[in-house]
Amino acid sequence: MRLRFPLRRPNRLVGAMLIVTLSLSAQSALGAGPALAAPAGTATGPLGAAFNTAAARYDVPRDLLVALGYAETRLDGHGGAPSASGGYGLMHLTSNPTVHTLDEAATLTGLDRRALRTDTSANITGAAAVLRSYADRAGLTKADRKDVNRWYGSVVRYGGATNPSVARLYADTVYDLLAAGFTAARGGTVTVAGRPVTPQRGDLARVAALGTGGVGTMSTDYGPAAWAPAYSGNYTVANRPTDYPINYVVIHVTQGSYAGSISWFQNPSAKVSAHYTFRSSDGAVTQSVREKDIAWHAGNWTYNTQSIGIEHEGYVNEPSWYTDAMYRASAALTRNIANKYGIPKDRTHIIGHIEVPGATHTDPGPYWNWTYYMQLVNGVTGIGSGTVNTGGGTLNVRSGPGTNYAVVGSVAHGATVSIYCQAIGTSVTGTYGTSNIWNRIGTNQYVSDAYVLTGYSGFIPNVPRC
Numbered sequence: 052m053r054l055r056f057p058l059r060r061p062n063r064l065v066g067a068m069l070i071v072t073l074s075l076s077a078q079s080a081l082g083a084g085p086a087l088a089a090p091a092g093t094a095t096g097p098l099g100a101a102f103n104t105a106a107a108r109y110d111v112p113r114d115l116l117v118a119l120g121y122a123e124t125r126l127d128g129h130g131g132a133p134s135a136s137g138g139y140g141l142m143h144l145t146s147n148p149t150v151h152t153l154d155e156a157a158t159l160t161g162l163d164r165r166a167l168r169t170d171t172s173a174n175i176t177g178a179a180a181v182l183r184s185y186a187d188r189a190g191l192t193k194a195d196r197k198d199v200n201r202w203y204g205s206v207v208r209y210g211g212a213t214n215p216s217v218a219r220l221y222a223d224t225v226y227d228l229l230a231a232g233f234t235a236a237r238g239g240t241v242t243v244a245g246r247p248v249t250p251q252r253g254d255l256a257r258v259a260a261l262g263t264g265g266v267g268t269m270s271t272d273y274g275p276a277a278w279a280p281a282y283s284g285n286y287t288v289a290n291r292p293t294d295y296p297i298n299y300v301v302i303h304v305t306q307g308s309y310a311g312s313i314s315w316f317q318n319p320s321a322k323v324s325a326h327y328t329f330r331s332s333d334g335a336v337t338q339s340v341r342e343k344d345i346a347w348h349a350g351n352w353t354y355n356t357q358s359i360g361i362e363h364e365g366y367v368n369e370p371s372w373y374t375d376a377m378y379r380a381s382a383a384l385t386r387n388i389a390n391k392y393g394i395p396k397d398r399t400h401i402i403g404h405i406e407v408p409g410a411t412h413t414d415p416g417p418y419w420n421w422t423y424y425m426q427l428v429n430g431v432t433g434i435g436s437g438t439v440n441t442g443g444g445t446l447n448v449r450s451g452p453g454t455n456y457a458v459v460g461s462v463a464h465g466a467t468v469s470i471y472c473q474a475i476g477t478s479v480t481g482t483y484g485t486s487n488i489w490n491r492i493g494t495n496q497y498v499s500d501a502y503v504l505t506g507y508s509g510f511i512p513n514v515p516r517c
């Protein structure tokens with residue numbers, strides 16, 4: 052199966068060091084069995100090498116290092132540009148008035164700050180050095196350091212959250228990734244195999260994780276939201292909509308992680324806040340400012356006074372953060388707010404930060420799918436279905452609408468799939484001819500329409516565009 056396809060140049064999304072097996076697997080929409088999946092716990096390419104080297108040098112578990120970076124940035128260094136809270140590189144080495152991991156890394160490694168901010172290997176080395184220094188101060192022995200569960204306190208310290216629930220959220224995110232396992236394709240692939248984890252949380256074991264602690268930790272404005280109030284100096288107390296009308300919802304992207312953003316709003320040096328922040332992986336939401344109060348998010352006082360600001364975990368240059376789970380959860384909140392305050396559900400009133408007059412930010416950026424989001428806000432929920440016909444073999448499920456995306460699973464010949472939305476992607480020639488339509492059959496799960504019988508030669512009527 053694989054040998055039928057000629058080798059081509061590696062695709063641009065995953066870089067020039069892509070391994071040959073992935074290059075081969077990227078050529079077809081048809082599955083070729085589990086042999087194409089990256090083996091557990093492996094790394095290829097320069098990124099994997101950088102993690103292996105840094106982990107060995109500072110005796111930090113490699114998978115812990117990778118999981119922390121994945122939680123922070125999905126392993127994207129953003130060309131050295133800072134996050135909203137002053138974090139740099141794929142490991143989010145931070146320089147702000149309360150978190151100094153960048154400075155600590157410079158001291159520990161002797162590397163200069165510019166390299167630590169912009170060079171991938173230096174950035175990972177710096178993070179490993181900082182984590183190791185925390186482990187040493189916590190008294191971890193050489194034997195202790197082999198056990199990822201003993202690094203919990205060091206991870207908490209690295210995140211720098213001051214609120215115990217948010218600190219626990221930050222570190223639990225890393226351990227949840229270690230438990231579930233994941234593969235990142237970026238300059239090669241880095242895979243962390245899932246495993247049972249029993250993190251030693253210390254004092255934080257007695258602290259409720261955000262959103263699970265019952266009375267006082269949940270929002271009183273919006274039932275599904277956890278409550279983690281922003282620092283009082285980062286927003287303006289008001290009595291909306293009595294003193295100011297609420298006319299807009301402003302959509303943002305955090306330029307930082309979920310836990311990191313919630314933590315930043317609690318930091319007295321931030322001077323920014325938003326009402327709500329959504330998590331990419333599952334659409335979980337935390338409220339930081341009451342809807343009656345004025346969050347500082349739009350960079351425009353008139354719009355701040357008249358709007359609800361909603362943040363979404365991610366970075367504007369990286370579409371993988373924009374999951375269906377987050378779109379759906381966010382749209383449900385925007386719908387709730389629009390109904391509550393009588394805001395029209397249109398693009399004049401539900402706007403991006405970039406559309407605020409005088410905006411200096413570009414979020415939510417070019418990958419935010421406004422068409423899909425507004426369909427969800429307005430309750431367009433048509434779902435189609437189709438039958439997979441490969442002539443016998445399995446059909447690859449990919450993380451995005453194209454053969455250049457990672458294979459994340461497969462569906463059998465003859466299976467019926469639900470189609471949540473349809474997107475234009477790479478052209479594939481299959482059972483039903485050549486098509487560039489891809490069907491989204493789950494969160495970050497797409498199959499080529501060339502192998503799916505839907506009853507329509509093009510888009511299915513009433514199924515939203517992704």
Ligand SMILES: [Zn+2]
Pocket residue numbers: 302303304348404412414
């Ligand atoms: Zn913004």
